[in-house]
Amino acid sequence: MNPRRADRLQLELLVGWRAGEVHHTDPATNISRGGLFLNTAQPQGVGTVLRLVVSLPDSAQPIELAGKVVRVVPVGGPPGSSPGMAVEFTGTDVAQQERLEHFVQRLRAALEDEPAEGGPRP
Secondary structure, three states: OOOOOOOOEEEEEEEEEEEOOEEEEEEEEEEOOOEEEEEOOOOOOOOOEEEEEEOOOOOOOOEEEEEEEEEEEOOOOOOOOOOEEEEEEOOOOHHHHHHHHHHHHHHHHHHHHOOOOOOOOO
């Protein structure tokens, strides 16, 4: 059984994150209403609480979220995997969460409307 509670959207967004005194900006390579995967060579341990700032391409104001590391892929992990950490959103402000959900829904709808590569175009 897949423990994920929300469909993931494959994309790349820059995310600033902080865990204590550690500060980084790394790409999120997928995102959903419940969390994201940060592609980073410096993943934090499972259970680490993070502050996240997600920059959306269609908004001048970033989204500030709280999250907790729920899975880590270490550098040198399984072949074909990217190092990083899966982060589940926690205690997020409802308005910020709604902005993120709206963005994910709009982007998913736009991607579903695009013809497949090499397919007919309107």
